[in-house]
Amino acid sequence: MEKVKTAEVIVIGDELLSGETTDTNSTYLDAGLEALGWMVRRHTTVLDDVDAIASAIKASSKRCQLLLCSGGLGPTIDDLTLAAFASALNCGLRKDESVVASIQAKFEKLGRPMPPNNERQAMVPEIGEVIDNPVGTAPVFFAHLNDADVYVLPGVPRELKWLFKEKISDRINLGYRNVFRRSLKTVGRGESSLEYSIRNIIAKHKDKVQFGFRAIGVENHIKIMAMGSGAEDAIQVAADDLRGILGDSIYGVDQEILPEVVGELLIGRGDTLALAESCSGGLIAKQLTDVAGASAYFLGGCVSYANSAKSELLGVCESLLKRDGAVSAAVAEALATTGVAGPSGGSAEKPVGTVFIALAGPDGTTVERKQLIGNRSGVRENTALVCLELLRQKLL
Amino acid sequence: MEKVKTAEVIVIGDELLSGETTDTNSTYLDAGLEALGWMVRRHTTVLDDVDAIASAIKASSKRCQLLLCSGGLGPTIDDLTLAAFASALNCGLRKDESVVASIQAKFEKLGRPMPPNNERQAMVPEIGEVIDNPVGTAPVFFAHLNDADVYVLPGVPRELKWLFKEKISDRINLGYRNVFRRSLKTVGRGESSLEYSIRNIIAKHKDKVQFGFRAIGVENHIKIMAMGSGAEDAIQVAADDLRGILGDSIYGVDQEILPEVVGELLIGRGDTLALAESCSGGLIAKQLTDVAGASAYFLGGCVSYANSAKSELLGVCESLLKRDGAVSAAVAEALATTGVAGPSGGSAEKPVGTVFIALAGPDGTTVERKQLIGNRSGVRENTALVCLELLRQKLL
Numbered sequence: 094m095e096k097v098k099t100a101e102v103i104v105i106g107d108e109l110l111s112g113e114t115t116d117t118n119s120t121y122l123d124a125g126l127e128a129l130g131w132m133v134r135r136h137t138t139v140l141d142d143v144d145a146i147a148s149a150i151k152a153s154s155k156r157c158q159l160l161l162c163s164g165g166l167g168p169t170i171d172d173l174t175l176a177a178f179a180s181a182l183n184c185g186l187r188k189d190e191s192v193v194a195s196i197q198a199k200f201e202k203l204g205r206p207m208p209p210n211n212e213r214q215a216m217v218p219e220i221g222e223v224i225d226n227p228v229g230t231a232p233v234f235f236a237h238l239n240d241a242d243v244y245v246l247p248g249v250p251r252e253l254k255w256l257f258k259e260k261i262s263d264r265i266n267l268g269y270r271n272v273f274r275r276s277l278k279t280v281g282r283g284e285s286s287l288e289y290s291i292r293n294i295i296a297k298h299k300d301k302v303q304f305g306f307r308a309i310g311v312e313n314h315i316k317i318m319a320m321g322s323g324a325e326d327a328i329q330v331a332a333d334d335l336r337g338i339l340g341d342s343i344y345g346v347d348q349e350i351l352p353e354v355v356g357e358l359l360i361g362r363g364d365t366l367a368l369a370e371s372c373s374g375g376l377i378a379k380q381l382t383d384v385a386g387a388s389a390y391f392l393g394g395c396v397s398y399a400n401s402a403k404s405e406l407l408g409v410c411e412s413l414l415k416r417d418g419a420v421s422a423a424v425a426e427a428l429a430t431t432g433v434a435g436p437s438g439g440s441a442e443k444p445v446g447t448v449f450i451a452l453a454g455p456d457g458t459t460v461e462r463k464q465l466i467g468n469r470s471g472v473r474e475n476t477a478l479v480c481l482e483l484l485r486q487k488l489l
Numbered sequence: 490m491e492k493v494k495t496a497e498v499i500v501i502g503d504e505l506l507s508g509e510t511t512d513t514n515s516t517y518l519d520a521g522l523e524a525l526g527w528m529v530r531r532h533t534t535v536l537d538d539v540d541a542i543a544s545a546i547k548a549s550s551k552r553c554q555l556l557l558c559s560g561g562l563g564p565t566i567d568d569l570t571l572a573a574f575a576s577a578l579n580c581g582l583r584k585d586e587s588v589v590a591s592i593q594a595k596f597e598k599l600g601r602p603m604p605p606n607n608e609r610q611a612m613v614p615e616i617g618e619v620i621d622n623p624v625g626t627a628p629v630f631f632a633h634l635n636d637a638d639v640y641v642l643p644g645v646p647r648e649l650k651w652l653f654k655e656k657i658s659d660r661i662n663l664g665y666r667n668v669f670r671r672s673l674k675t676v677g678r679g680e681s682s683l684e685y686s687i688r689n690i691i692a693k694h695k696d697k698v699q700f701g702f703r704a705i706g707v708e709n710h711i712k713i714m715a716m717g718s719g720a721e722d723a724i725q726v727a728a729d730d731l732r733g734i735l736g737d738s739i740y741g742v743d744q745e746i747l748p749e750v751v752g753e754l755l756i757g758r759g760d761t762l763a764l765a766e767s768c769s770g771g772l773i774a775k776q777l778t779d780v781a782g783a784s785a786y787f788l789g790g791c792v793s794y795a796n797s798a799k800s801e802l803l804g805v806c807e808s809l810l811k812r813d814g815a816v817s818a819a820v821a822e823a824l825a826t827t828g829v830a831g832p833s834g835g836s837a838e839k840p841v842g843t844v845f846i847a848l849a850g851p852d853g854t855t856v857e858r859k860q861l862i863g864n865r866s867g868v869r870e871n872t873a874l875v876c877l878e879l880l881r882q883k884l885l
Contacts, residue, residue, distance in 0.1 A: 107701075107714075108701075108703065108712075109532075110519055110529045110530065110531070110532065111519055111520070111523060111529070111668070111670060112516055112517070112518075112519035112520025112521070112523060113516075113520075113670075113672075113703075113712075114516070114703075115511060115512070115513050115515075115516040116511070116512070116515075116532075117511050119511075119512075119534070120508055120509075120510070120511045121508070122508075123506055123507055123508035124507070124508025124509075125508070127507060127508060133506045133507070134506065134535070134536055134541065135506070135533065135534060135535055135536075135541070135545075136505075136506065136512075136532070136533070136534035137531065137532070137533055137534075138515070138531060138532035138533075139530070139531055140530055140531075145530065145531070149531075152548075169701075171699075171701065272507070274507060274509075276509075303567070305503075305504075305565075305567065307504065307509075307510075316504075316509075318503075365795075368792070370771075374774055374775055374777070374778025374779075374783070375766075375771035375772070375773070375774025375775035375777075375778060375790065375792065376771070376775045376778075377771070378770055378771025378774070378775075378792040378794070379770060379771035379772045379774075379775045381770070381771075382770025382771060382772075382792070382794055382869075383770075383865075383866060383869075385831070385832055385833070385865055386833075387770070387794065388794055388795050391794050391795065392794065392795045393791065393792045393793045393794040393795055394771065394791075394792045394794075395789065395790075395791060395792075396764070396771065396774040396778070396789045396790045396791075396792065397789045398774070398778055398783065398784055398787050398788065398789040398790075399761075399784050399787065399788045399789055435781070436781055437781070437782075469779075469781055470779060473778075473779075
């Protein structure tokens with residue numbers, strides 16, 4: 094087994110420490126680093142402050158072999174990352190003429206003069222290397238410090254992602270992968286009952302792989318992780334054993350999402366789908382149409398939210414369904430939701446979270462009542478999941 | 490001005506460093522800490538590893554006066570936070586009988602026997618204090634280390650939020666607020682043109698408040714920040730000056746979101762709204778119905794996604810609109826979208842991102858063509874924003 098090489102991520106910005114903004118760049122970089130062979134051991138988030146940034150960079154560079162920093166490279170006075178990096182490197186700043194030229198060219202292309210404060214972006218540490226950034230004005234910078242190769246990237250997620258993929262990943266690719274993971278995803282099974290049903294599989298494989306559970310609303314994911322050589326095979330064998338027990342309860346793996354899986358099933362069968370949503374208020378249509386190409390199977394739907402709209406819109410959903418069934422070879426299915434999402438509107442008989450889901454197909458209509466937990470948005474999200482899972486089971 | 494008291498947050502968990510899970514607990518804690526008078530200076534994310542957790546706790550406890558840790562308190566073998574905290578405190582672990590009793594009571598209530606591994610959750614550091622957790626089995630723990638009061642909280646977001654609010658906030662409330670912020674929110678103005686239009690206001694106030702800009706899709710927020718005594722007044726005066734220049738371009742402040750603002754305008758006028766969505770595929774209906782009480786003004790809508798569904802569904806939206814206009818005193822408005830969200834379907838004349846938005850009201854129908862940037866989900870999000878902003882301007 095190869096020696097594990099470790100990486101850290103530092104993200105920089107006041108807005109990441111004030112409750113305004115959640116850091117998603119680290120999540121993106123973690124996945125990318127793991128795919129290139131690195132084990133990410135730590136994230137640090139610091140303010141736009143030279144001392145805070147410099148001390149975080151210095152400490153990280155002694156703990157890992159690769160350090161990625163993001164943020165604080167803009168043209169305004171609160172962008173201090175390169176000054177801090179220079180301080181950590183114990184060197185001064187120099188104006189890099191290639192960066193000036195690149196920024197000027199970008200403004201010329203836009204037909205606008207370059208504001209003088211953009212020249213601040215060309216001030217880079219005297220030690221190190223500028224990496225061209227064709228997707229923005231912020232310079233990407235590299236230097237070695239202590240034990241680590243250190244890269245400084247912009248904080249704008251679109252720029253960060255492009256630059257990591259196109260400019261950084263080739264330079265840092267270890268050529269092997271050390272950590273392997275797989276998630277098997279289920280809906281509506283309950284964490285402890287799921288764990289109980291697979292206890293023998295866990296016992297059988299626990300020396301080779303690590304199992305974990307993650308509950309997100311009504312979804313339960315089984316996580317399998319292994320490291321080093323043989324890890325992929327060990328995960329595959331464990332996953333096969335889990336499939337032997339759980340079968341079709343597993344709707345997907347890793348990045349697969351339920352609306353996509355349902356879409357593929359519909360395509361495979363040549364079926365089409367129409368929706369009538371009340372309590373989910375457009376959420377299921379939104380999730381289905383998040384998937385590119387959804388128009389191949391998703392005809393459309395009604396959001397019959399106010400009572401006054403229900404009779405008229407629902408009559409039409411029905412006619413849409415009938416008409417399409419008549420004029421096409423496809424069999425149209427229809428899915429409907431109604432319920433109490435809260436916070437008000439609940440009663441003793443139908444408390445908040447009570448949801449009815451109807452599924453109509455060529456072989457009749459079924460209705461299920463579910464009691465879902467969560468706040469308003471939780472009830473709605475869970476309604477959508479339960480609904481799509483019901484459809485998936487029907488399509489199988 | 491009071492001396493600034495600083496806080497840090499440590500979040501613990503392998504899934505936070507593998508690209509699987511984005512840490513949102515820190516964002517929640519940041520906002521809560523700031524409201525209680527604290528200045529949050531750093532987040533650290535570490536693996537489920539005793540040495541990594543202990544060294545992070547020790548280092549943080551020397552840099553701040555308050556340290557909140559989250560995660561790694563579950564019953565399974567990968568939950569190591571209390572063992573690590575004991576190591577940082579240089580003490581052993583003891584079994585806390587109150588925690589055992591509390592966990593047993595929770596299982597009794599569920600009518601299930603307590604699995605033996607839940608006893609692990611009762612092993613707490615010998616030094617420090619157990620804080621009762623009525624919403625879960627994980628113990629909440631407090632101890633003082635170096636310069637900091639250290640609290641250890643569960644990682645499950647629902648539990649963390651409840652415990653922070655109900656059990657921790659009173660204990661750590663400084664009784665004053667040090668950092669004040671306000672965001673003024675606009676749609677579709679462009680960052681640099683927005684900055685240019687308020688340059689005199691920035692110059693006038695820059696000694697008392699700090700200005701920042703944040704672009705999220707087609708939204709542009711102006712951020713105002715000030716610290717210490719007089720900060721609130723300084724922000725209010727600056728915000729008033731900005732409103733003097735920007736007027737109705739500002740749709741809302743801080744947590745206000747556009748669907749909510751539009752809803753309030755509709756209620757104020759006694760108007761109702763119907764939707765016909767094509768490229769936005771249910772997203773606008775979803776956003777409107779995210780707001781509790783939306784049925785007071787949102788009648789419903791059609792998601793006419795497939796071409797075959799357009800004629801039939803749209804005829805009905807029209808009749809819904811007419812009918813409601815006839816039977817109620819309210820004036821019904823109708824909003825429609827169609828466009829190319831991508832990734833395919835674009836042409837030279839109508840590239841990906843081309844969107845048409847129609848707004849029909851008692852005084853006629855207007856149609857706007859917009860060219861929006863972004864990937865599929867970006868185009869759809871931006872379509873929804875531009876659409877709702879168009880309606881807001883019409884309602885004003």
